Amino acid sequence: MTAPLDNAVEAPLPVAPPVIRVRGVVKRFGGAAALKGVSVDFRPGEIHALMGMNGAGKSTLVQLLAGVHAPDAGTIEVGGAAHDHLTPRQARRLGIATVPQRRELVLGLTVAENVMLGALPGRGGFVDRRAMRATARDALRQLGIDLDVDRTVADLTVPEQTMVEVAREVNRGGDALILDEPTACLGAEDAEQIRALVRRLSAAGKAVIYISHHIDEVLGLADRLTVLRDGEVVAGAAAGEMDERSLVRAMVGREVVSVRPPRRAPRPEVGLALTGLRDGRFIEHLDVEVRRGEIVAVLGPAGDAQSRLFDLVSGRRRPGGGAFAVDGRAVPFGRVGRSLGAGLRCVTGDRRTLGLVPELSVDENVMLAHDRLHRRRLHFPAALARRAAPLREAYKVRALQRNPAVGRLSGGNQQKVLLAKWLGTDPAACFLEEPTNGVDVAAMAEIHALIDALADRGVAVLLASSSAEEVMRLAASVLAVRGGRAVAGFDVDAVTREELIAAVLGGALREPQPRPALQGDPT
Numbered sequence: 001m002t003a004p005l006d007n008a009v010e011a012p013l014p015v016a017p018p019v020i021r022v023r024g025v026v027k028r029f030g031g032a033a034a035l036k037g038v039s040v041d042f043r044p045g046e047i048h049a050l051m052g053m054n055g056a057g058k059s060t061l062v063q064l065l066a067g068v069h070a071p072d073a074g075t076i077e078v079g080g081a082a083h084d085h086l087t088p089r090q091a092r093r094l095g096i097a098t099v100p101q102r103r104e105l106v107l108g109l110t111v112a113e114n115v116m117l118g119a120l121p122g123r124g125g126f127v128d129r130r131a132m133r134a135t136a137r138d139a140l141r142q143l144g145i146d147l148d149v150d151r152t153v154a155d156l157t158v159p160e161q162t163m164v165e166v167a168r169e170v171n172r173g174g175d176a177l178i179l180d181e182p183t184a185c186l187g188a189e190d191a192e193q194i195r196a197l198v199r200r201l202s203a204a205g206k207a208v209i210y211i212s213h214h215i216d217e218v219l220g221l222a223d224r225l226t227v228l229r230d231g232e233v234v235a236g237a238a239a240g241e242m243d244e245r246s247l248v249r250a251m252v253g254r255e256v257v258s259v260r261p262p263r264r265a266p267r268p269e270v271g272l273a274l275t276g277l278r279d280g281r282f283i284e285h286l287d288v289e290v291r292r293g294e295i296v297a298v299l300g301p302a303g304d305a306q307s308r309l310f311d312l313v314s315g316r317r318r319p320g321g322g323a324f325a326v327d328g329r330a331v332p333f334g335r336v337g338r339s340l341g342a343g344l345r346c347v348t349g350d351r352r353t354l355g356l357v358p359e360l361s362v363d364e365n366v367m368l369a370h371d372r373l374h375r376r377r378l379h380f381p382a383a384l385a386r387r388a389a390p391l392r393e394a395y396k397v398r399a400l401q402r403n404p405a406v407g408r409l410s411g412g413n414q415q416k417v418l419l420a421k422w423l424g425t426d427p428a429a430c431f432l433e434e435p436t437n438g439v440d441v442a443a444m445a446e447i448h449a450l451i452d453a454l455a456d457r458g459v460a461v462l463l464a465s466s467s468a469e470e471v472m473r474l475a476a477s478v479l480a481v482r483g484g485r486a487v488a489g490f491d492v493d494a495v496t497r498e499e500l501i502a503a504v505l506g507g508a509l510r511e512p513q514p515r516p517a518l519q520g521d522p523t
């Protein structure tokens with residue numbers, strides 16, 4: 001997007017003045033600073049990536065821009081006027097629009113109605129549907145989005161829904177668009193559609209503020225990078241001036257190396273067995289056997305069988321047929337208590353709605369499963385804190401306050417709480433759905449090491465993932481699924497990443513995550 005910088009040879013190209021200038025902003029939560037004097041400029045026509053580890057302050061910064069929080073010090077200058085804080089309404093009026101990770105659309109309404117939400121054209125007290133459809137069509141066309149405006153939003157794919165939301169924000173006058181991990185959990189093709197839209201936004205002169213943990217993606221997309229660490233800007237550069245290594249170093253403060261331990265021979269006992277599993281729609285037929293001490297992966301395109309498998313194995317839904325057993329004992333489907341009693345722990349990939357209770361504290365969430373299993377009802381805060389402390393430490397849960405509501409943690413730290421909650425309960429077998437969703441490069445290496453340690457302790461680990469890198473890092477064998485049916489089985493040491501991707505669906509797997517350098521001897 002921007003011309004390569006070669007200041008030594010040529011005079012720098014004129015750069016557009018910033019649409020937003022952030023100067024020295026400080027934000028404290030309960031006395032602890034999430035942002036410690038951050039200054040950064042966002043320019044029109046520029047894709048500006050905000051990078052940083054979990055809890056670095058990225059979301060807090062964009063929340064100040066969107067008027068969700070007020071800074072404790074510093075200013076936000078928009079279009080030349082300085083503000084010591086913005087309200088959400090002001091931010092929107094000034095053209096700052098946010099497209100959060102979770103879609104904010106009315107699913108039962110059409111594309112046109114959603115694009116025009118809040119600005120429906122009226123005639124004689126009625127909505128002028130013709131004008132509404134025409135304006136929506138035009139708004140989509142201007143962004144190069146090819147969608148039928150009469151379709152119901154519930155029927156759209158996830159990337160199509162993201163596009164509708166972006167179109168709505170631009171139609172409402174958004175000049176600076178904040179996109180928070182818009183490609184998280186998307187397959188490669190869907191993610192590319194979103195990136196193409198982002199490029200069109202910047203070509204149309206919009207300032208794009210892009211939060212992502214995907215290093216490859218950011219290096220290929222962004223014009224400018226700002227790295228936050230512990231609430232401070234530690235690097236700011238044109239994208240061409242940083243590579244994967246310098247970016248990881250800036251984010252983490254050191255190199256990140258993931259050590260893959262030699263794979264131990266699993267024990268002979270089968271810890272978890274799924275036989276002939278089918279649910280009529282997402283899973284056609286699945287047989288999987290995981291021995292104690294083994295990690296077996298089910299690799300499929302993002303959104304394919306993984307979450308349905310979680311629903312079936314965890315007891316949320318009953319399948320159309322099949323059987324499952326833990327440690328050789330049959331467990332009835334749909335009976336959460338029975339499968340917990342048998343020693344199976346299932347960790348959802350949807351921490352927000354299924355995994356955690358956002359209003360409860362970190363300690364309460366960490367101990368929730370434990371206390372349920374041991375039928376504990378009384379919670380004396382000091383005792384709870386004492387019991388939660390070793391798990392918080394093992395899973396490196398970081399928060400500004402000692403024990404905030406879990407909903408206040410950064411996304412990656414919420415993921416660590418979820419893993420601690422279930423895996424700290426001494427499982428015989430576990431099912432992990434996308435366990436490193438939204439975590440940073442360092443946390444990913446730590447979580448992978450914790451999963452290795454589970455297998456070392458003899459736990460049977462079934463991993464459902466849409467990341468070829470992740471399954472190659474963790475599993476000994478991989479079952480590739482496509483359309484809910486197992487299409488091939490692989491020994492990880494005898495397959496390449498490309499072969500895995502080809503088996504699943506020619507590139508529809510999750511985007512490569514930040515990749516810690518790998519050390520170790522996969523025997």
Ligand SMILES: Nc1ncnc2c1ncn2[C@@H]1O[C@H](COP(=O)(O)OP(=O)(O)OP(=O)(O)O)[C@@H](O)[C@H]1O
Binds near residue numbers: 030053060399
């Ligand atoms: N409302 C809040 N109350 C208390 N602490 C908060 C609140 N919002 C954020 N924090 C804390 O501020 C710090 C920065 O969080 P933030 O969500 O900005 O990080 P992030 O860089 O977006 O991380 P991630 O990549 O995990 O999403 C974290 O320690 C978080 O727990």
